[in-house]
Amino acid sequence: MRGLCRTSLLATLLAMTPFVASAQTQSAPSATGAWPTQQIRLIVPYSAGGTTDFLGRLAADYISKRTGQNVIVENRTGAGGNIGADIVAKSAPDGLTLAMITDGVMTTNPYLYRSMPFDSAKDLVVAAIVGEAPQVIVVNKDVPAKTLQEFVALSKARPGSINYASAGIGSSNQLSALQLERIAGIKMVHVPYRGAAPAVADLASGQVQMISVGVAPVISLVQAGQLRLLAATTKKRMPLLPDLPTAAESGAPGYESTTWFGIVAPSATPAPIIERINGLMRDLVADPDTKKRFDDNYLIAWNLTPPEISKLVADQAAMWEKIIKEAGIKLD
Known part of the structure; x- marks a missing residue:
C-alpha cells in the first residue's frame, strides 16, 4: 500500500x-x-x-x-x-x-x-x-497524551473529537487508523488529504491531531518538538528507534500495520x-x-x-x- x-x-x-x-x-x-x-x-x-x-x-x-x-x-x-x-x-x-x-x-x-x-x-x-x-503513530505536540494508552483513554473520554489525517481514502494511513479503532475500541474522525505531505503539515499546525505514517515524513518535525511519537506499528521495536514501544506493547494487542x-x-x-x-x-x-x-x-x-x-x-x-x-x- x-x-x-x-x-x-x-x-x-x-x-x-x-x-x-x-x-x-x-x-x-x-x-x-x-x-x-x-x-x-x-x-x-x-x-x-x-x-x-x-x-x-x-x-x-x-x-x-x-x-x-x-x-x-x-x-x-x-x-x-x-x-x-x-x-x-x-x-x-x-x-x-x-x-x-x-x-x-x-x-x-x-x-x-x-x-x-x-x-x-x-x-x-x-x-x-x-x-x-514501518509506520509510527504520531500526534501534535498539544495533544495531552504522552503514550498510546493515554491517547486511547483521551479518545474514549472524548468520542468523535479526535481527528486523524491520511493521504486519502483507502490509504495505508486510514487503514492503520481503522485497525487501531477496532482493536482499542475508539472512534475518531477521518480527515483525508491528497498525499501524506499536506496531511503531515496540517498535523504539525494542529489542524488534525493524529496520523499513522512512515517515519521519514515526520522525523524532523518530531526532533523539532512539533510532533510526538506514541508508538511503532511494527511487530517488534524498530532498530533505529529502540526506545519507542510498539502499539502492541502499549495497550493495543495484535496491532500491526506496515x-x-x-x-x-x-x-x-x-x-x-x-x-x-x-x-x-x-x-x-x-x-x-x-x-x-x-x-x-x-x-x-x-x-x-x-x-x-x-x-x-x-x-x-x-x-x-x-x-x-x-x-x-x-x-x-
Whole structure:
C-alpha cells in the first residue's frame, strides 16, 4: 500500500527514468538452467522518486549484476498500483516481466476497489519481499497524551473529537487508523488529504491531531518538538528507534500495520524461477551496502521464503478484508 524516501534520493531517482540496469558480470547458473535468457522488464506501479521506485531500481541493478541480463525499470502509475500490476498479471509466466509492488496490490486493493482488472490471488504470486516501511503513530505536540494508552483513554473520554489525517481514502494511513479503532475500541474522525505531505503539515499546525505514517515524513518535525511519537506499528521495536514501544506493547494487542515491498510475477511462473528471484532478493537485503541504504530511509529488511510469503499474504488479505468491509470503504 505505501512510504517515502529521504529528499537526498529524489533528484537522483527522478534523473534515472527511464532506467536500464546494465549487466556487469557474467550470467550465473540459474535454478532453471535458463532464466533469464533475455532482457527483464521490471514494472514500478508508482511514481518515480518514492520508496517503491527506489527499491525497484535497487533490485533491478542487483538482478542485472547477478544474472548478466539488462533489467529495464518502467514506471506505470495509477489505481493504487493496479495498472502496473495488471501488466504483469497478463504477461507470459517466464520471469521476464515482474513488478515491485507494495502490499496493497495483494492485500487491500481487492477489497477497496469496486472492480479489479485482475484477481491478485489467482493471477499474481509474490516471489520475494525485500522489506517494510514501518509506520509510527504520531500526534501534535498539544495533544495531552504522552503514550498510546493515554491517547486511547483521551479518545474514549472524548468520542468523535479526535481527528486523524491520511493521504486519502483507502490509504495505508486510514487503514492503520481503522485497525487501531477496532482493536482499542475508539472512534475518531477521518480527515483525508491528497498525499501524506499536506496531511503531515496540517498535523504539525494542529489542524488534525493524529496520523499513522512512515517515519521519514515526520522525523524532523518530531526532533523539532512539533510532533510526538506514541508508538511503532511494527511487530517488534524498530532498530533505529529502540526506545519507542510498539502499539502492541502499549495497550493495543495484535496491532500491526506496515507497508511491505515485494516483487510479483505471473502466478503460473515455474517454481524454480520464483525461488531464484527469492534467493536474489534475500542476497540483496543481506548486503551491507543495502543495509545502510535501508537504515538511511527507515526501512527494515525482510528475509522470507516463498511458503512464508504465501502465508503472510493470505493472512493479511483476510484481516484487511474484514476491516475494509466493516468500514464500508469503496474506491472506483
